[in-house]
Amino acid sequence: MLNATFFYLKTCDTCRRILKELSLPEEVVLREIKSYPITPEELEEIKKHFSSYEELFNKRAVKFRSIDSSSFEDADYKKLLLSDYTFLKRPVLLTAKNAFAGNSKYTIQQMQEAIN
Numbered sequence: 001m002l003n004a005t006f007f008y009l010k011t012c013d014t015c016r017r018i019l020k021e022l023s024l025p026e027e028v029v030l031r032e033i034k035s036y037p038i039t040p041e042e043l044e045e046i047k048k049h050f051s052s053y054e055e056l057f058n059k060r061a062v063k064f065r066s067i068d069s070s071s072f073e074d075a076d077y078k079k080l081l082l083s084d085y086t087f088l089k090r091p092v093l094l095t096a097k098n099a100f101a102g103n104s105k106y107t108i109q110q111m112q113e114a115i116n
Helices: 013-022 040-047 062-066 074-083 105-115
Strands: 004-008 029-032 092-095 099-101
Touching (some): 004 013, 040 092, 099 105
Parallel strands (some): 004 029
Antiparallel strands (some): 004 092, 092 099
C-alpha cells in the first residue's frame, strides 16, 4: 500500500493538469491546500527531502512580489510557507520515502515513478 499525500490548489490549472496526468492511485490522499493548509509538521516532513525551505517556495506568487527578500534566511521562507498557501511551490507529492515539489517535466516524471 502506498502511503502518499498530493498537495495541490484546486484553482491552479497546472495542478489540475498534473493531477490528471499522474492518474494517482486511490490510496493517495488528495489535499487541497487552500481549504486545508499545510501544517508545521507536514512542512517539516516535506523539508526533510530538500536542502532548504527556499526550495519549496513559490517565488512567482503574486504576494511575494511586494516583499523584499534580499536578506531572507531559511527561517523567513518557513514562516511565509506556513502563513499563506500561495507561497508553497506546487504541486507537492509526499511519500514515505520522498517528496517532490513543482511542475517541471522532470519533477512530474519523478512523481510518476514514485507512485508506480
